[in-house]
Amino acid sequence: MQLFRAVLLRLATTAVTLSGVALIVFVVIRVVPGNPIAMMLPPGATDADIARLTAQYGLDKAIPEQFFIWASGVLHGDFGVSITARQPVLDLVLGRLPATLELSIMALVIACVLGGAAALTGTRGRGTGAEAAIDIANGVALSIPDFLWGLVLVLLFGVLMPVFHISGRVTPSLDLPFVTNFYLFESVARLRFDLWADIVSHMFLPALALAIPLAAIIGQLLKQSLKETMHLDYVTLARTKGYGENHVILREALRNAVLPTLTLVGVQFTFLIGGTVIIERLFSYEGPGEHGD
Amino acid sequence: MKLNRRTLLRISVASAAIGFGLPARAQGIDELVIAYNVNLPSWDPTVGPSAVNPTIQGMYQSDFDQFILQQPDLKPAPGLLTEWGWNDDKTQVWMTVREGVTWHDGSPFTAEDVAWNLARVADPATGSPIQFVWGTLANHRVEGNKVIADVVQFDPTIFKWMYFLTGYVLPKAYYEQVGAEGFEAAPIGTGPYMVEKFERNAFVRLKANANYWGGKPEFETVTIKFVTDAAARVAEVESGNSHVTLEVPYEEYDRLKASLTGVAAPISDIGMIFLNDIEVMTDPNVRKAAAHAIDKQTIIDRLLSGYGVRIDTLETPEYDAYDPSITVEYNPEKAMELLAASGYGPDNPVKFKIQTTKGFKPKDYEMIQAIVGLWRKVGIEAEIEVYEIAKHYELRAADQLAPAAFYNWGNSVGDPTTSTGFAMFGPSPHSVWDGQDLIDMIGPLWGEKDEARRIEGWKAVSRFIADEALVIPLLQYVQPILSAPGVVVTPHASGALLPHLMKRA
Numbered sequence: 001m002q003l004f005r006a007v008l009l010r011l012a013t014t015a016v017t018l019s020g021v022a023l024i025v026f027v028v029i030r031v032v033p034g035n036p037i038a039m040m041l042p043p044g045a046t047d048a049d050i051a052r053l054t055a056q057y058g059l060d061k062a063i064p065e066q067f068f069i070w071a072s073g074v075l076h077g078d079f080g081v082s083i084t085a086r087q088p089v090l091d092l093v094l095g096r097l098p099a100t101l102e103l104s105i106m107a108l109v110i111a112c113v114l115g116g117a118a119a120l121t122g123t124r125g126r127g128t129g130a131e132a133a134i135d136i137a138n139g140v141a142l143s144i145p146d147f148l149w150g151l152v153l154v155l156l157f158g159v160l161m162p163v164f165h166i167s168g169r170v171t172p173s174l175d176l177p178f179v180t181n182f183y184l185f186e187s188v189a190r191l192r193f194d195l196w197a198d199i200v201s202h203m204f205l206p207a208l209a210l211a212i213p214l215a216a217i218i219g220q221l222l223k224q225s226l227k228e229t230m231h232l233d234y235v236t237l238a239r240t241k242g243y244g245e246n247h248v249i250l251r252e253a254l255r256n257a258v259l260p261t262l263t264l265v266g267v268q269f270t271f272l273i274g275g276t277v278i279i280e281r282l283f284s285y286e287g288p289g290e291h292g293d
Numbered sequence: 294m295k296l297n298r299r300t301l302l303r304i305s306v307a308s309a310a311i312g313f314g315l316p317a318r319a320q321g322i323d324e325l326v327i328a329y330n331v332n333l334p335s336w337d338p339t340v341g342p343s344a345v346n347p348t349i350q351g352m353y354q355s356d357f358d359q360f361i362l363q364q365p366d367l368k369p370a371p372g373l374l375t376e377w378g379w380n381d382d383k384t385q386v387w388m389t390v391r392e393g394v395t396w397h398d399g400s401p402f403t404a405e406d407v408a409w410n411l412a413r414v415a416d417p418a419t420g421s422p423i424q425f426v427w428g429t430l431a432n433h434r435v436e437g438n439k440v441i442a443d444v445v446q447f448d449p450t451i452f453k454w455m456y457f458l459t460g461y462v463l464p465k466a467y468y469e470q471v472g473a474e475g476f477e478a479a480p481i482g483t484g485p486y487m488v489e490k491f492e493r494n495a496f497v498r499l500k501a502n503a504n505y506w507g508g509k510p511e512f513e514t515v516t517i518k519f520v521t522d523a524a525a526r527v528a529e530v531e532s533g534n535s536h537v538t539l540e541v542p543y544e545e546y547d548r549l550k551a552s553l554t555g556v557a558a559p560i561s562d563i564g565m566i567f568l569n570d571i572e573v574m575t576d577p578n579v580r581k582a583a584a585h586a587i588d589k590q591t592i593i594d595r596l597l598s599g600y601g602v603r604i605d606t607l608e609t610p611e612y613d614a615y616d617p618s619i620t621v622e623y624n625p626e627k628a629m630e631l632l633a634a635s636g637y638g639p640d641n642p643v644k645f646k647i648q649t650t651k652g653f654k655p656k657d658y659e660m661i662q663a664i665v666g667l668w669r670k671v672g673i674e675a676e677i678e679v680y681e682i683a684k685h686y687e688l689r690a691a692d693q694l695a696p697a698a699f700y701n702w703g704n705s706v707g708d709p710t711t712s713t714g715f716a717m718f719g720p721s722p723h724s725v726w727d728g729q730d731l732i733d734m735i736g737p738l739w740g741e742k743d744e745a746r747r748i749e750g751w752k753a754v755s756r757f758i759a760d761e762a763l764v765i766p767l768l769q770y771v772q773p774i775l776s777a778p779g780v781v782v783t784p785h786a787s788g789a790l791l792p793h794l795m796k797r798a
Binding site: 092 | 334496521522525
């Protein structure tokens, strides 16, 4: 009963939050500069043409009325039709969201691998030049924004050594048998590793660009946690038992030290999904970020 | 084999290349890949915002034909219509429809298709943004292979709109069968290429139309990738992933044209400064001084690497009403004299605001910075305000632009009504100059039936505008196109990048 109440409370809170966000976004979009009708006016249009098109798109109505119309549609599962793409908005978003999710997951995996390796290497070589090098690398990785990493990676692995693809999500000439938009996962499920390799080749650079700053954060936090854990009694006990340094770090200290990092990774993943817009544009990757036009 | 660091690096790169497959550089050009600078949101070229977006017309013209063909120099030529004209008293228009043309699905193209298309875009219910033009014709009817329509209101540019925005021919039977949504999913036309695969926001793959009435295009398959970031487009052609791209920074164009093929030709877009007849801009001395103080050629040479054509009217050399005898000289001394006559000078500068976009067009903000610097020398202190292009449209439609505002104007049909006319005619929502004398000059030209007199009339308007400095035209833009060696691109003055105009060397 208590669980049921908690779930209901959470659902109610979520509904209020979503309504608030929807209202704010709806109003802000309408009050910021830029009139969609003025944008689509061709040379020669008269004031009467402006009025006709404004009425046709319902933009002549008061903002509260526009919001009510939109919200009523949403409650019935109708998110409206994109003026530009002339397609249902829900289809457009759902069609592209999997691309961003796959990209974000791949970026997260790369960030965890790179950040984890940096933290373990730094901890293993603490007090030596290796730790200093890791700290400097972390600092550099963190201080350069992801889109700049993207440009560097394009130059290095797209132009100077053209190893990876630098635009798109898949090679256009390939025949795609997919029924979902989760190309990466579906290619594995279908055992089409040729497609999988092509998709990874397209995803790798944008995912790496997103992953580098995140890897630095993970690396710093994990290294700090490991350093603190290494001074705890149970780690000292492990050492006195004669375990080697690698065993102590990997089998004893890491298990406890990783907990704050896992929490951070969870939070960062949500930021990662929202932060792919510029990278998707740079790599012409067909996620919702490319809908910016 | 001795294994050293360099060998290891080579092996790594080679392994990765085998694993992932090297991009197109090593392949022959069986499939032409174009990195396009814009996305294609919608496939219907007659309705919605995409229909009036000049930058995507090249993609539309690959799949669809327009009523009348427009040649690379902007001049019209027989297309789906082979002949056209008005009757003697200009109360009717007639059009002869090309025979033997087929749609991409193999069905025959007929005069019925032309009549249906003209009636459709004239109907306000379809949401055509150009309904105000197409609505000047009514009662469209077919007589053999001719289409006749009554003229409701005479518009001398009606046939020019047939190769301009929304002037496309869609298949009547197919569209009625599949509806708007079905057409978006599988668009067919009579154009040189057929849509084979379309991934929204990613690419469109085109297959050559073997039955094209203008001859089969050179490249059997063309993939147009949507690469909206300029740096990414440079990387695309430099790496060999794409064979052709456009709208790259001029510095990159200069760098790459040594190793790739480059063509940079003037297009129908111009850069200009709107002057709004408010505040100090009502003083003719201030306006004229502002115009004379700008060294346009130096700005083009220094900021645009020479890629631009200086203009003194809103008409470029390709336009019908271009008059090379109308000039506005760069003369800072004259500018200072004019300002002095109104009591201004370097020690007592006239002040106003100038609005500009930043990064919307090449070096737009930098150009305005340079102009403000030149103005300062003669006694004009202009404050720069940066705004988004959407804000410009909104302010211009409401006649609320600052006294000076930078903008670019496109006019790919080259008619004076669609450049000087709409930009300077007070009652038009595109104009911010409301002077009655200019309204009186332009008014009669809208319906002038004698073409020679109409063009001469517009030239007189341009001269008046230049003499009175009612607007400051700056330059005609040059479009840089880069292509792989072996691919020859014919530039189109409208700015449309057309795959069927690309050939093997």
